[in-house]
Amino acid sequence: MTKYNWCHNPDCHKIETQSRIRGTGDNKVLRTVKIKVGRYNWNNDNTRNIWDYFCNQRCLFEFLNKFCTEIANTYSVKQPSETPIKVKTEKYESHRYKYNNGNYERIPYQATRRIIENSS
Numbered sequence: 439m440t441k442y443n444w445c446h447n448p449d450c451h452k453i454e455t456q457s458r459i460r461g462t463g464d465n466k467v468l469r470t471v472k473i474k475v476g477r478y479n480w481n482n483d484n485t486r487n488i489w490d491y492f493c494n495q496r497c498l499f500e501f502l503n504k505f506c507t508e509i510a511n512t513y514s515v516k517q518p519s520e521t522p523i524k525v526k527t528e529k530y531e532s533h534r535y536k537y538n539n540g541n542y543e544r545i546p547y548q549a550t551r552r553i554i555e556n557s558s
């Protein structure tokens with residue numbers, strides 16, 4: 439059975455698009471977008487997807503901006519989390535360009551990068 443959600447942006451119905459127009463004659467309205475649940479679930483495996491709740495990015499971000507304080511209070515982060523890792527340091531040849539009289543001169547140097555090794 440196909441399930442539908444209404445877009446969760448409380449102001450979805452105020453956005454002027456052709457697709458939101460409903461009604462007959464002089465009784466036209468802009469209506470909140472109806473979303474088919476699973477519309478972007480290409481695997482058909484019932485995984486949750488943000489686009490089951492918001493019709494597009496504009497509505498998602500309008501919602502997040504309007505309720506950011508409530509979301510942060512509901513799912514608050516009081517301290518940072520940490521993931522244990524192993525790090526390897528590696529030197530490699532890199533270069534930078536130096537501007538000199540209308541030309542760029544390529545200057546090699548030894549750079550260092552840190553590589554996070556596969557922990558699992």
Ligand SMILES: [Zn+2]
Nearest residue numbers: 445450493497
């Ligand atoms: Zn919407």
